[in-house]
Amino acid sequence: MIEVADRLKNVEEYYFSKKLREVAFLKSQGKPIINLGIGSPDLEPPHKATMVLQDSLLDEGAHKYQSYQGLPELRTEIANFYRSRYKVNLSAQTEVLPLLGSKEGIMHISMAFLNPGDEVLIPNPGYPTYAAVTKLLQAKPVYYDLIEENHWLPDFIALERLDLSNVKIMWISYPHMPTGAKATNKFYDEVIAFGKRHDILIVNDNPYSFVLNDKPISIMRYRNAKDVCLELNSLSKTFNMAGWRVGMLVGNYDFVQAVLKVKSNMDSGMFYGVQKGAIEALKCSDLWYVSLNSVYQQRRELIWKLATELNCTYDEDSAGMFVWAKLPPHVKSEEFTDLILKEHSVFITPGTVFGSNGEGYIRFSLCASDEIIKEAIARV
The missing domain is CATH 3.40.640.10 (Type I PLP-dependent aspartate aminotransferase-like (Major domain))
Structure with missing residues (x-):
């Protein structure tokens, strides 16, 4: 019997590799999944x-x-x-x-x-x-x-x-x-x-x-x-x-x-x-960065609204293309995100993906259009 190397025994497949297969399967079954989990930019590169x-x-x-x-x-x-x-x-x-x-x-x-x-x-x-x-x-x-x-x-x-x-x-x-x-x-x-x-x-x-x-x-x-x-x-x-x-x-x-x-x-x-x-x-000029952040600022405000609808809190002084939100007390991250995926067809990343100190938090991606985020808000 051919066995894999010992080094693989302590390493799991990357979370998003597994989860996106699940999301793709749900889509193939006709579920209208909204993906707010992964940070894959949906905007165009510089022309x-x-x-x-x-x-x-x-x-x-x-x-x-x-x-x-x-x-x-x-x-x-x-x-x-x-x-x-x-x-x-x-x-x-x-x-x-x-x-x-x-x-x-x-x-x-x-x-x-x-x-x-x-x-x-x-x-x-x-x-x-x-x-x-x-x-x-x-x-x-x-x-x-x-x-x-x-x-x-x-x-x-x-x-x-x-x-x-x-x-x-x-x-x-x-x-x-x-x-x-x-x-x-x-x-x-x-x-x-x-x-x-x-x-x-x-x-x-x-x-x-x-x-x-x-x-x-x-x-x-x-x-x-x-x-x-x-x-x-x-x-x-x-x-x-x-x-x-x-x-x-x-x-x-x-x-x-x-x-x-x-x-x-x-x-x-x-x-x-x-x-x-x-x-x-x-070589992009300052205008590129201003335009990029204008889009993300608008999306972030919508995600903040979505987080509020889910009874979460968040830091408005954060940076990057995610919103890290704190769940209400005693709510488990993975249970919560699985429930949101099942009941509302919205995929959000549980904080535990990033370590034990992520328990009690979830992460939203800003890599979705205003219309998609508004649809997520309407669903919840």
């Missing part, structure tokens, strides 16, 4: 980006293997983007690495820096892929608590009490997914100092900083960040290009080169046309 992609198909060499490090002009535009939008100076030659989506980067970073048995600090609640990748590499997740009373920020006093001798990586993500919490200057200074004290690589996953957030921040802007930090970013949310799979990794040369060693053995470069389109997207 010029799609036009450049189309035009590039006729360029000489467009269909050949591409550089593992991406086109030089893409790396340059990523560096320009960081300089203009975050006030961060990066070397396009040595401190920027385009990725096939930032989710790929989570695996590549982990493979570059973790040995079996190493420990990884993972936020609870947080993006489930951090823990899944850690387990796949036979390293050990060490969850650190994020709670509403502390504004969904780490408690560094509690972290210092832990045995950190085997910790190699700490994952952070601000604006935070799933809660939308924004980090402070003090937090970035503290987390960098924490990484330096304990020789821990701090990785900031930063795909939501331009969605409903008037002060986008990169951890790379802070003193000593390049000594202990890497940052992942993405065009998926900012430019509605999730299916294009364009991400980026930035940090100092040594860290980036370590990840490149892994990446260059895992893929054969990003499609040329996608890179050309990404370059154009990164």
Whole structure:
């Protein structure tokens, strides 16, 4: 009998992979499902980006293997983007690495820096892929608590009490997914100092900083960040290009080169046309961001109304393309969302998908039109 590797025994299939099969089945049975669960942008990418992609198909060499490090002009535009939008100076030659989506980067970073048995600090609640990748590499997740009373920020006093001798990586993500919490200057200074004290690589996953957030921040802007930090970013949310799979990794040369060693053995470069389109997207003016956030602001106000109809509370100062809502006392997240799906054909994500501290919360996506959200409100 052929058996799967031991590493799969402690890893579940990704929640949305399973749940979307269930949703698709319900749709096939005639159920009019409204999907407010997943953050897959439904808006169009920048028009010029799609036009450049189309035009590039006729360029000489467009269909050949591409550089593992991406086109030089893409790396340059990523560096320009960081300089203009975050006030961060990066070397396009040595401190920027385009990725096939930032989710790929989570695996590549982990493979570059973790040995079996190493420990990884993972936020609870947080993006489930951090823990899944850690387990796949036979390293050990060490969850650190994020709670509403502390504004969904780490408690560094509690972290210092832990045995950190085997910790190699700490994952952070601000604006935070799933809660939308924004980090402070003090937090970035503290987390960098924490990484330096304990020789821990701090990785900031930063795909939501331009969605409903008037002060986008990169951890790379802070003193000593390049000594202990890497940052992942993405065009998926900012430019509605999730299916294009364009991400980026930035940090100092040594860290980036370590990840490149892994990446260059895992893929054969990003499609040329996608890179050309990404370059154009990164050049978008302020008007793009204003227009994008105007749409999301209107949708968020409707989602707030939906949350209120469901007797939930929420933080109006959050960022990102989700609304993290607190259920009434003693209501279980998964039971509640299953009930809403069954009775009203509306799919909402239970907070427990993101960790035990997500119990008592649900997450709404803003990736649905005003009309669809209004229909959800009418149903409940």
